[in-house]
Amino acid sequence: MNWDVTLDIAKKEFSKLDPKTMAFRAGVKYAEKEREIIVPFLNEECRVRFPSGEVYHECKEVPLDHQILILHYLSSAEGVPLKHQWISFKELPSGQIYINPFYNRAVRPLVKFFGQKPDALIKAGRALGGKEMDMGDASIQIPVFPMVNIAYIVWEGDDEFPASGNVLFDASAPNYLPTEDYAVLGGMIVFKLKKIADQND
Structure with missing residues (x-):
């Protein structure tokens, strides 16, 4: 994927919309004086300048793929309440098309890394602001954005059955991001969880 082109398109879409409306629908704050939208993303605070679409963090550079996801979230958010009902990736619009890459x-890296050490998933997930859930042998709900939660679940393997896992989304997910972005997010967060778990060891 050409991140630069995708980012330019995302900035153009963002610039056409009303910042107050975007902030309201995304469940985030708009600082009118600074003309910036303040977006919590994976337990950190990013800011987006309007109308340029420049995404920045006060302490570090924001990777291009993160910038795109943040802009897409603001442009796509419809403001519907969370449904508190979990759905699988293939239940997202056109999810079947992206299921193999997803x-x-x-799922595969999640199971490979955390299948034999489910407690490490909980510990790493908490570092991203996650809340423990009562599913599988270990599960954590990660607040990606204020209105986007993703659940990571593992079942520990034993002599009879190999370890398994799943990644689930709130049923309101299609009202906040396109399915392609969830395909990217799913793996991005597993990578972050693995990195945190490695540092914890």
Whole structure:
């Protein structure tokens, strides 16, 4: 994927919309004086300048793929309440098309890394602001954006059955991001969880 081109398109879309409306629908704050939208993203605070679409963090550079996801979230958010009902990736619009890349980027690495050490998933997930859930042998709900939660679940393997896992989304997910972005996010967060778990060891 050409991140630069995708980012330019995302900035153009963002610039056409009303910042107050975007902030309201995304459940975030708009600082009118600075003309900036303040977006919590994976337990950190990013700011987006309007109308330029420049995304920045006060302490570090924001990677291009993160910038795109943040802009897409603001442009796509419809303001519907969370449904508190979990759905699988293939239940997202056109999810069946992206299911193989999603499985290879998100579910397979999740199981490979955390299948034999489910407690490490909980510990790493908490570092991203996650809340423990009562599913599988270990599960954590990660607040990606204020209105986007993703659940990571593992079942520990034993002599009879191999370890398994899944990644689930709130049923309101299609009202906040396109399915392609969830395909990217799923794997991105697993990578972050693995990195945190490695540092914890």
